[in-house]
Amino acid sequence: MRLNRKAGQEAARDGKAWAPAALGGGNYSILRKCEERPDAEQVLKIPCDDAFSVIVQLRDFASHRLWRGGRLVYDGGHARQSMSIAYLGDEVRCQHRAAYDNLRFILPRAAMNELLYEEGVPRPVAFDRVTGQVDPVVYHLAQALLPALGMPGQASQLFVDQVMLALCTHLNARYGEAPAPRESARGLAGWQLRRAQELIANHLSDGLSVARLAQECALSRSHFTRAFKLSTGLSPHDWLLRMRVEKAKELMRDTSLCLSQIGLDCGFADQSHFSRVFLRLAGMSPANWRRFQRLER
Structure with a gap:
């Protein structure tokens, strides 16, 4: 899956507070959206598409209406941690009648078909329509992406790819009509x-x-x-972080470059990101590690 980063921030206006960032690409899009005082009378028409929308509630949502094909199919609330799956080809409309905060995944069917075909599933993807289902796996995967949405410049493509692969595999296994791909218990050659x-x-x-x-x-x-x-x-993302820290150690030991430059040269978004990851993996800050190495010499 390819990730393109897009970040924008809209100031609160007319009683509305919108999420600060989105992630997306040709294969999927992820958006966090929230409103404190939505227009309770407005009915939103969602553009038709051959794609699935997965919405995860980050707070209790007291009142919501959903139409499919002109028929009201849901009128009620959603609990925090619940999720819903809609097919956007169903002529979906909705009405937000209370404050909400959610994370939305748009998953085109073609991208899901490609992913599962790689796993030996020849049948086209078809997910169950789900409303208000509490699914801890989907909720925690959504939670894992919130820092990336808040700081798109620090988002790791490997990490977002891994989360999206896990999400799509879980959705197919639990809500899909196609058989789940067989797990492999073998490592790499x-x-x-x-x-x-x-x-x-x-x-x-x-x-x-x-x-x-x-x-x-x-x-x-x-x-x-x-x-x-x-x-x-280790996951590929965790391996990448460890290699970046090892490269940073080499530069701190063998050069006089400042720490901020070393962090950028090793792929960290900024010095704060560099220090946070280095401390977690090395057990001390970059400055203390460099000072300790000089004392040892």
């Missing part, structure tokens, strides 16, 4: 592991997608992600 690690090492500053790594290893995206973790004990 030696040449595949070497190639993946080499690619990650060569793209520390700019990052790369799960699709590129999987293609180089002649595997599907989700098969590659599972096999990589079986082989290394």
Whole structure:
């Protein structure tokens, strides 16, 4: 899956407070949206598309109406952590009658078909229509993406790809009509592991997608992600972060570059991001680590 980043911020106006950012691309889009005082009389017509909309509630939503094909199919509230699945080809309309805050995934059917075909599922994707279903897996995957939506410049393409793969696989297994792909219990072959690690090492500053790594290893995206973790004990994103920290240590030890420049050279969004990740993986801040190395010398 390819990720394009887009961030925008709209000031509160007319009693409305909108989410600050969205992530999206040719294969999916993710948007957080909230309103404190929506127009309770306005009926919103959702553009028809061959795509599924998955909406996760981040707070209690007291009153909502939903129409499919001109027929009212839901009139009620949604609890925090609940999720709904709608097919946008159903001529969907909705009415927000109370304050809400939710995360929305738009998943084109063609992209889902491509993903599952890679896993050996030849049948076209078809998800159940779901309203107000509490699904802890979907909720926690949505929660994992909130920092990326809040700071799109720091969003890791590998991380967002992994979350979206997990989401689509779970939706198919629980709500899909197509059979779930068979899990592989095997790690990467030696040449595949070497190639993946080499690619990650060569793209520390700019990052790369799960699709590129999987293609180089002649595997599907989700098969590659599972096999990589079986082989290394880490997800591709976590491996990338560890390699960035190791590169930063090398630069701190062997050069006089300032810490902010080292962080940028190693692919971190800024010094704060660099310090936070370095502290988590190395157990001390970059400044303390460099000071300790100089004392050891």
